[in-house]
Amino acid sequence: MELGQSGVVRKTNKLAIETIHLSKFFGKENQIRAVDNLNLQVRKGEVFGFVGPNGAGKTTTMKMLIGLLEPSEGSGKVAGFDIVREIINIREQTGVLPEPAGFYDNLTARQNLRFYAKLYNIGPEVREKRIVGLLETVDLTRAIDQKIGGFSTGMRKRFGLAQALINEPLVLFLDEPTSGIDPLGAQMMRDLIKDLNRSKGVTVFLSSHSMEEVQEICDRIAIIARGKLLAVGSVEDLRDIVRAKEGVHYLLEVEDIPLSEAAEAIKKVEGVQDLEIQDRTLHIHTKMKLRTEIAKAIKKAGGTVSMFEEEEMNLQKLFLKIIEGV
Numbered sequence: 001m002e003l004g005q006s007g008v009v010r011k012t013n014k015l016a017i018e019t020i021h022l023s024k025f026f027g028k029e030n031q032i033r034a035v036d037n038l039n040l041q042v043r044k045g046e047v048f049g050f051v052g053p054n055g056a057g058k059t060t061t062m063k064m065l066i067g068l069l070e071p072s073e074g075s076g077k078v079a080g081f082d083i084v085r086e087i088i089n090i091r092e093q094t095g096v097l098p099e100p101a102g103f104y105d106n107l108t109a110r111q112n113l114r115f116y117a118k119l120y121n122i123g124p125e126v127r128e129k130r131i132v133g134l135l136e137t138v139d140l141t142r143a144i145d146q147k148i149g150g151f152s153t154g155m156r157k158r159f160g161l162a163q164a165l166i167n168e169p170l171v172l173f174l175d176e177p178t179s180g181i182d183p184l185g186a187q188m189m190r191d192l193i194k195d196l197n198r199s200k201g202v203t204v205f206l207s208s209h210s211m212e213e214v215q216e217i218c219d220r221i222a223i224i225a226r227g228k229l230l231a232v233g234s235v236e237d238l239r240d241i242v243r244a245k246e247g248v249h250y251l252l253e254v255e256d257i258p259l260s261e262a263a264e265a266i267k268k269v270e271g272v273q274d275l276e277i278q279d280r281t282l283h284i285h286t287k288m289k290l291r292t293e294i295a296k297a298i299k300k301a302g303g304t305v306s307m308f309e310e311e312e313m314n315l316q317k318l319f320l321k322i323i324e325g326v
């Protein structure tokens with residue numbers, strides 16, 4: 001809630017996507033819990049990554065959010081609209097790149113986009129301009145009058161992005177937008193996604209198996225496995241989650257005193273669990289963040305810190321740690 005200009009309290013919705021206890025069960029006795037009590041909040045203007053092993057429930061979640069599957073339990077909203085009762089409004093406000101994507105292979109890129117534009121009642125003048133513009137954006141100008149059936153995997157994915165953008169959506173759902181594309185094509189797709197987000201403020205909800213990609217373009221990330229949400233946050237938030245579980249690993253180099261003396265001083269710091277000397281570097285494993293405490297101990301012992309780094313886990317490592325044992 002916030003105060004409007006008139007001073008009257010009005011409802012505000014800063015969330016692009018919200019799910020409350022959202023679940024989808026399959027099988028005769030609902031024994032397959034594809035999505036299990038999912039509570040998610042995606043802010044407007046975010047690039048949000050949705051990651052998890054095969055079968056985690058990513059595609060099923062997206063299908064519920066875009067009105068292709070009805071939830072078994074729980075509810076959700078996209079762009080402020082209910083995912084069961086207001087599917088038509090959601091369709092108007094969203095764009096979807098599904099996996100696998102089905103297009104009319106016998107029609108050209110232009111004809112395909114014309115078809116989708118007509119579904120949104122976009123008038124002929126705007127439509128033709130938009131089609132040319134979008135195909136240029138995804139670098140398919142030369143293929144505009146070629147049949148989709150002859151497109152390579154990369155071209156199909158890029159075409160899929162153009163199709164998802166035909167109605168100028170506020171929220172974009174991208175299910176594995178770069179799977180099967182070569183590194184150059186994947187980078188182009190990532191740049192396009194980032195650009196759309198920055199220049200037009202489009203909220204992006206994307207799934208991917210490339211942790212490098214998600215780390216590069218996503219503001220926040222949700223990790224799911226077996227239908228359950230395990231963690232959510234920025235890469236740094238996820239690091240904190242893993243730090244709380246596994247502690248912190250520092251690398252330290254010291255001058256002016258022998259390494260053995262530095263090691264003795266550090267061992268006395270509360271929370272230091274393990275210490276090893278490798279070449280000229282001290283490897284310190286601690287229960288929690290202890291950078292200041294360790295630096296102080298070295299100074300007190302008469303030493304000078306010449307290098308002090310935390311071994312930073314990338315998303316790939318964090319992901320593996322978080323899904324470990326699930």
Ligand SMILES: Nc1ncnc2c1ncn2[C@@H]1O[C@H](COP(=O)(O)OP(=O)(O)OP(=O)(O)O)[C@@H](O)[C@H]1O
Nearest residue numbers: 026027032034052053054055056057058059060061
């Ligand atoms: N129509 C269906 N009928 C029965 N089970 C289904 C159906 N759709 C999905 N499932 C099951 O639900 C679970 C989640 O599948 P989903 O496709 O959502 O996973 P995913 O995270 O998208 O996986 P991937 O990374 O392989 O794309 C899987 O166990 C899958 O077999």
Ligand SMILES: [Mg+2]
Nearest residue numbers: 058059060099
């Ligand atoms: Mg999937």
